[in-house]
Amino acid sequence: MEHLPEISFSFHKKVTLKDRNRLRQFLTSLFRENNQALDMLHYVFCDDPEILAVNKQYLQHDYYTDIITFDLREKSSEPMVADIFISIDTVRSNAALLKVPFLKELHRVIFHxxxxxxxxxxxxEGEAVLMRQKEDECLHRYGFR
Structure with a gap:
C-alpha cells in the first residue's frame, strides 16, 4: 500500500485557503514528478512580525521575507520532512506591488x-529564471491564468 504524505496547514494569520485537498494532491504530485519522496510537509501562515522572529532566530537574518523553508530531515536520502513559513502580510504587499491577485501570489509562494x-x-540569475518558470508552470497547471 502506498504511503500517503501528511500535508498540513496552520493559520497564525487568517487567510482563506480553499480546496486544501486539491492543493495537497497537487503538492504530492509535484514531489513525485521531481523524484522526491515526501513524508510530511507543514505550512504555517503567519504575519510579518512572526516571520521576522523566525528569520532572526533560525537564520540570523534581520529582515522580512515572504517565505522561509526548513528541510528537517537528518539525511537527504530520507523522505522529505519540512516546515514552510509564509508571511501573509508580505505576500499581500507583493501581490499589490506586482498587480496580481492575492490568491495567485499566495499559491506562487506555496509552490516556490x-x-x-x-x-x-x-x-x-539562471536558477532564479528556472524557478520562476517552474512556479509559472505550477500556477498554470493549478488553474491560475
Whole structure:
C-alpha cells in the first residue's frame, strides 16, 4: 500500500485557503514528478512580525521575507520532512506591488517552497529564471491564468 504524505496547514494569520485537498494532491504530485519522496510537509501562515522572529532566530537574518523553508530531515536520502513559513502580510504587499491577485501570489509562494524542497534554487540569475518558470508552470497547471 502506498504511503500517503501528511500535508498540513496552520493559520497564525487568517487567510482563506480553499480546496486544501486539491492543493495537497497537487503538492504530492509535484514531489513525485521531481523524484522526491515526501513524508510530511507543514505550512504555517503567519504575519510579518512572526516571520521576522523566525528569520532572526533560525537564520540570523534581520529582515522580512515572504517565505522561509526548513528541510528537517537528518539525511537527504530520507523522505522529505519540512516546515514552510509564509508571511501573509508580505505576500499581500507583493501581490499589490506586482498587480496580481492575492490568491495567485499566495499559491506562487506555496509552490516556490515546495520547489525548493524538490531541489530547485534561486541564488543565481539562471536558477532564479528556472524557478520562476517552474512556479509559472505550477500556477498554470493549478488553474491560475
Amino acid at each position: 517552497g515546495a520547489l525548493h524542497l524538490c531541489g530547485y534554487n534561486d541564488k543565481t
